[in-house]
Amino acid sequence: MSIVQTILLKSTDPGVIAAVSSALSEADGYRLIYCEDDRTAIRRMDEVFVNLFLYDCGDSAHIDESALIHSRLAHTSCARIVVFDPTSTPEGFQLANRTAAYVFLFKPLDPAQLGVMAKRALEQAELARRHRILSRELKMSLDEDIFQTTPDGSVQGGYSQFERLVFVSSKMADLVAEAKMSASTNMPVLIQGDTGTGKELLARAIHFNSGRRKSPMLVQNCGGIAENMLHSELFGHVQGAFPGAISDRLGLFRAADGGTVFLDEVSEISPQFQVALLRFLQEGEVKPLGSDTMLHSDVRIIAASNKSIEKMVQQGTFRRDLYYRLRGFQLDVPALAVRPEDIPVLTRFFVEKYAGVVGRRVLGVTTDALKHLEAYPFPGNVRELETEVQRMVAVAEQGGYIALRHLSEKISSTPINDAGPGGFVPSGGTLKDMVESLERAIVLQALDRSHWNQSKVATDLGLSRVGLANKIKRYDIKRGRGG
Template sequence: MVPEPLTSIEGARQGVGKDERPFQVLLVDDEVAILESLELTLAEDYTVFAVDNGLDGLEILENEEIDLVIVDQVMPEMTGVEFLEKVIEIRPSCVRMMLTGYADINMVVRAINEGRIYRYIQKPWEPDELRLDVKRALEAYRLNAENAQLTAALAQANEQLRAENIYLRREVERQYAFDQIIGASPAMQRVFDVMEKVAQTDATVLLSGETGTGKDLVARAIHYAGERKEHRFVAQNCGALPDTLLESELFGHKRGAFTGAHQDKKGLFEVADGGTIFLDEVGETEPGMQVRLLRVLQDGEIRPLGSSDTRRVDVRIIAATNRDLRNEVKEGRFREDLYYRLRVVEVTIPPLRERREDIPTLAHHFLDITNERMGRNLAGFTNAAMDRLTAHAWSGNVRELENEIQRAIALAGDEETISESMLSEHLRAESPREPAGASPSLLKERDLNRAVDALKRSMIAHAIEEAGSKTRAAERLGIPRQSLQKMMKRLEMD
């Protein structure tokens, strides 16, 4: 049976714990007179439980949230120190105080030193002093508890942040994984082979390729497939800034290095320490910048603008250019030594028109992505539309194709597929339908079905023009009228 508290005055302000519950104090003493007097001293401020033996005391500890214990050292069944050992087991955070006579002092001091007792109260005690002692002890206790709670909350928040961070990083990694780069053509397969090998090394890579061929994508994929993926990938377009600004972006500056430099600033080489820096449009850099880049590549050192110290950095460099750098060297616009330092491994991404077999897969890839992004549900392309896409020259390469498909979807009404008429004017204006059977452009066409379709279109158009009606055109072409009609529908001819 759990003994009832002898007195309980709830809510006395100074005795209230941080969760608005009054502090609960347990008194254990075999001498009832002492017990009563202790209780009188404390009952005004706290909820007091008073018992005259250790066993009852333990039962209360098990069932009540006791914040502070005062126990007498000398009791018949269990000494105060033994009782407090149990308190430590049951409620480790509970404040422990001991009542003692003069004779027990040495033993109690040892218990205090060993951390088992918060403090001792020597008999006889001053009620006011005791009240103050208990109050201080409980304040410290509350602060401790709050601290522990805040520490736990902080640890939890940290853990959550860490989890989110890992999640976000996975997302980014997923986004730039090799399998997000489309390309079944032999030309792209060769690119992937080199990428895979080079990703496992720290070798400097030079990516070349026309605009929109995917240099950015490939640079990120190399970073995220390698050991440096836990560190930053930073990109800087070297063609976008005047020389001094670019220098400050890449290498940082000291305060006052130039007008407007109000504070020290870290350069991207330092930001990317341990990771990868992507120097886009490296062919656009001016001679001074080329010298500075050469120094990083040779010595792994940078010097912030306006500073006299150099700093070591551990950064993997991937550079990209849509110029023919070899030619730039020949023309004296690009340093030869820098060129050779950059092209330790050179990856050339072929223009889209040289890998037309990738166009249908890319088109469907962008259809899926854009459907999702725009909340649409277009199912695919008509044959004629796909013919147009595969035949186009794509001077803007994959980016232009991506834009074309986004445009078609954005402008689509309730169509279910992308048809020829939804493509932009300049695509439709080109003519794989030119009259004359085996035109030179047709002979270059590698896809047999498309070539045959184009030939059919041009023969049908001719026949109708010359014969004046579909019926007579069908006769000339040697096929039934209905077949002609079906064929024209499939070929999207009006």
Template sequence: MAAHVLIVDDDADLLRLLSMRLGAAGYRVSSAESAEDALAQIALQRPQLVISDVQLPGADGLQLFETIRAQHAALPVILLTAHGTIPDAVEATSRGVFTYLTKPFDGKQLLEQVAQALALAGPGAADGRGAAEPAAWRAGIVSHSARMEELLAEALLVAKSDASVLIRGESGTGKELLAQALHRASRRASRPFVAVNCSAIPETLLESELFGHVKGAFTGATQNHRGLFQAADGGTLFLDEIGDMPPALQVKLLRVLQERSVRPVGANQPVPIDVRILSATHRDLDAMLADGSFREDLFYRLNVVSLQLPTLAERREDIPLLAQHFLTTLAARHGRRIRGFAPEALRALATAAWPGNVRQLHNVVEQVCALATAPLIPLSLVQRALRTPGVQVLSYAEARQRFERDYLVGLLKLTDGHVADAARLAERNRTEFYRLLQKHGLTPGRFRGDDGGEAGDVAADEGPVAG
């Protein structure tokens, strides 16, 4: 069902306007003209969010919030304020109000705050359209951000073919989850999905693991062994961290992809295989091509289609939804009676840096879940988890990629999205510049004017201190 929002205001015109805006966005809306009426409706209907004016007849919006906090601690509240009541609203946020909006407020901002606040009510509540459960093929991916929805729409199209896909993205952004989604959406969904991390298996064993071996092929080979290519026959083989594959093995992998057969170690005859290849890396393969550490012919075999996963900081609106999803899952797994995050704790999560992306967010939520002693996770626990000691040291390739993207963004902002001007400033031809933009998932049109597109996302990244 659609998420239920209760609006409290004694201004009939504002009630009508808010109801129309939220209704058009797909929310189920009810209204009340006083705090007393609102509390009666909350007891009967249990909405998932309350939006209340501060100035109400009788008990005001601040008193209504205090009562809600005492009786329904997990129910988020957004306050609407006139200029004279801003100090009261600011004070209320320190006591647990999710946020406040100053009249007249921007409609887009209202919908963004509503979506974030509804994440407090649990997974699915933030979807105002009341959509059914996510499609089975992408069920493991929790998101409602425009950036991820664009990526998933492209992934669904790609999944229908047998084209090899290279998934790029920083560590912890969810590359294997996307690979699994591609497999589930493909015609091979009923066949095996086999994943191998090329950096986790010693070089001496990787060839045998991938291609198999026959009995007696080497010391310790006491019986025939089917490799992962054969195990995935008819299905999908996911080669994670392909950038860490040794050069000698890159040659053999290329031969397998060309001939569609594998020769187990020690065997005389090749074995035909029917496997779709998905691969992923967090490394800068373009730099590796330039220095000769990754074969160009193999790169083009693997990179028929490229999908770029955003960092968690680039999909910041997903943080409350992901945090609540992880908390609900972990609390159920460990038998903990935890309902959600206090509003100020959720805000701290939403503004953190997240260099480790979604994986780091999961670890932080797991820590606070283990230490929580109350139904709502307080700010202090989140702050403690975010201060966990550890210094992130980027590899040279990661640092170069981050610098390169920031440089391109700066040029596009400077030139208002005009590629010819940006390429001229960078002293690169337009074709090469377009290739760089595609590599980093940058769309020039988003930098033209103040449409709140990519430039807005980057500005958010540079804000307070993320698949």
């Protein structure tokens, strides 16, 4: 397989785990993620893009609480295989049927059979995904008065995805390329960006694409917490270290040994705690509160902040040496306002996510609604957009479209700039110069929109690949430099 397929296994049965590990190896293009219970499985599916969910019923199948139900409603593109022992779990048949599982398999698993079934399930899921997109496009073509002729995010266009991060913009493409590079190392990562841009999602994507993905990723928010409490949460404490310490506490750094610790709002830590964190980053030393014993832990730190740490260093409120230790890789997540081309694909992604959850069949989003969404600045970034889409799906008519009337008033009343592509005003003194400046802007916009897929851009603009390459060279258009 040229594309890595992510398989999530929920099981505590050593026989099932061994069979899955044998049948679906990384050498064959599979990435295996393990979990022991439904709650963890649901969390993993919301963090990582899962292609196939292998669900071991265990000794009982609690249908209403099952992660399979969540998978079918919120992650429609994920294939499902149910595994159970019919003698001890007869309700496994009902669970497989209710959750539209591709197939059910009996224990003990045959690795050869599992390998074939997994491959067929993934093929079927991909065919189903393409069928949904084509069906939507066919319906849209019949309603071309309210939809664009070639909807963005379609088979022709598509979008890129890094786990649960969805985008088409060149800004996000460059960010994800660097994030993937950081995932292949053990260096600390500093993620900066406005609230709601998806910093934690990016951190989880880095973890699950790293060599540490089989170990835990634990999260600690450093904002609004007393220094002693934060020290206890991360480094642990011994019994009697302070009033209320009735037992020993391991601490996240030791609990996540071999894995990742995500420190959110790291800009809020005190100067005293900055010294302790710097020592840990340098030596891996963990000294629990109230203990004289120095322990060690192998943990990768991913830190995040919605403030500029560099400016804090200049102001003297953040240690310069700690800043340089944290920024092995520095990733700056752009605000949604500076990448409005991501709004349509994010909107469609969230529509598909929430339509199943609330039991709505939503056919699409009208062009008029998308224009207002793109025009709105979204101060709350992707998180605000997701909440808006969730509300729109809830109020949309069954089997209908999300239209302008379904948007909240603050968005529907946002004025739209109809001055042409991106409000572009041609430059130049002669007609020839103005036409060339317009042509350059159109080519650049098409390249950015398609993530520099030159074959697609050439097709969309009615050019040959050579013709497009000549225009890129003629107008000195370079990726990531705004031309």
